[in-house]
Amino acid sequence: MKFTDAVTIAGTRRTDDGYLVAEAKAVRTGIQLYTGDEVGKPEMSVVRVYRSPESVFADASLQSFTHAPVTMDHPKDAVTAENWKDLAVGEVSTAAKRDGEWVYLPLILKDAAAIKGVEGGKRELSAGYVCELVWGDGVTPDGQQFDAQQTNIKINHLAVVDRARAGSKARIGDGANWGISPVTPDHKPQEEKIMTLKTVTVDGIPVEVTDQGATVIATLQQRLADAHSKMGTADAAHLATIAAKDSELAKKDAEIDSLKAKVLSDADLDKRVQERADLIAIATTIAKDVKTTGLSDAAIRKAVVTAKLGDAAIAGKADAYIDARFDILADEAKKAIGADPFARVLSDGIRPNVDVHVAADKAWSESVNDLNAWRKK
Numbered sequence: 001m002k003f004t005d006a007v008t009i010a011g012t013r014r015t016d017d018g019y020l021v022a023e024a025k026a027v028r029t030g031i032q033l034y035t036g037d038e039v040g041k042p043e044m045s046v047v048r049v050y051r052s053p054e055s056v057f058a059d060a061s062l063q064s065f066t067h068a069p070v071t072m073d074h075p076k077d078a079v080t081a082e083n084w085k086d087l088a089v090g091e092v093s094t095a096a097k098r099d100g101e102w103v104y105l106p107l108i109l110k111d112a113a114a115i116k117g118v119e120g121g122k123r124e125l126s127a128g129y130v131c132e133l134v135w136g137d138g139v140t141p142d143g144q145q146f147d148a149q150q151t152n153i154k155i156n157h158l159a160v161v162d163r164a165r166a167g168s169k170a171r172i173g174d175g176a177n178w179g180i181s182p183v184t185p186d187h188k189p190q191e192e193k194i195m196t197l198k199t200v201t202v203d204g205i206p207v208e209v210t211d212q213g214a215t216v217i218a219t220l221q222q223r224l225a226d227a228h229s230k231m232g233t234a235d236a237a238h239l240a241t242i243a244a245k246d247s248e249l250a251k252k253d254a255e256i257d258s259l260k261a262k263v264l265s266d267a268d269l270d271k272r273v274q275e276r277a278d279l280i281a282i283a284t285t286i287a288k289d290v291k292t293t294g295l296s297d298a299a300i301r302k303a304v305v306t307a308k309l310g311d312a313a314i315a316g317k318a319d320a321y322i323d324a325r326f327d328i329l330a331d332e333a334k335k336a337i338g339a340d341p342f343a344r345v346l347s348d349g350i351r352p353n354v355d356v357h358v359a360a361d362k363a364w365s366e367s368v369n370d371l372n373a374w375r376k377k
Contacts, residue, residue, distance in 0.1 A: 025102035026127040032182040050146035064154040065096035074178040089114035301326040
């Protein structure tokens with residue numbers, strides 16, 4: 001008995017010679033539904049036909065697929081050596097093999113018009129095959145009841161057809177007299193969804209997926225890119241905040257170091273007081289009336305040089321020049337003080353001796369009393 005199964009062509013690609021290489025699955029295992037009229041049981045509305053794995057994947061069945069001709073639509077008669085040249089547009093390119101519950105078929109189409117038709121959307125593949133239908137009620141290993149079984153399955157051809165129309169008798173293409181198509185409970189032929197494969201790149205690796213798969217991958221890739229972008233923006237903001245904080249901390253550290261540098265130890269403070277006192281002492285030695293209160297060390301030196309040499313002597317001169325002139329004056333003052341004790345006294349100033357004044361006052365008072373003694377007598 002002749003049967004047909006509608007499947008889809010997928011994974012198409014062109015060879016360098018322009019041929020179209022494709023993939024398909026056909027004749028799966030499991031329960032298929034047929035109308036009773038078409039299988040010789042008009043008294044039954046639907047016949048449940050079981051294809052066991054032992055029948056579908058038998059060596060003889062799989063070998064029958066090897067180099068099976070591919071036609072455009074189902075021919076009226078079986079394809080044989082006599083009409084092959086007129087009907088075939090390609091063939092099953094290598095041996096068929098099991099793929100889950102299906103028979104996997106690699107195809108090659110060599111006819112330009114047929115290739116154009118497939119690329120234009122005519123992508124359903126209908127397997128035309130013959131088998132024996134063995135009647136008898138039974139139950140499949142997974143518990144489904146059946147009315148008959150297919151055995152001795154042998155492929156005759158694979159037809160490239162348009163989508164199946166509703167109803168098992170409304171078979172695909174022009175080969176309405178070829179074979180019986182399975183139906184669904186609503187009396188429509190079983191058909192797989194046509195899948196057009198696209199090549200998308202995932203992490204640099206090209207992958208063939210369906211249109212829906214390509215859309216999902218593109219959506220996920222966009223979401224991933226958006227997430228990376230947001231993460232990059234967040235990282236940049238975080239780094240900017242850290243940099244600002246680091247700058248602020250560095251500034252604070254510099255201020256602390258500056259303040260630490262300005263804080264003198266007890267020894268340093270004593271030294272600084274002594275140096276200040278020595279500077280004031282030598283300054284007043286050089287210029288007795290020079291004012292030092294509230295002046296910095298540099299200002300004191302400048303005031304001394306100005307007092308001794310005049311404003312013209314230092315006009316437009318650098319601080320280093322003024323310091324040098326002050327040092328010269330200081331050296332001269334120190335030498336003069338060391339050579340002349342009287343000069344040292346003048347430099348230090350005449351300091352009154354309290355005891356001497358008291359004694360002098362007492363002597364003067366006594367002498368006055370002696371002069372006035374005669375008056376008392």
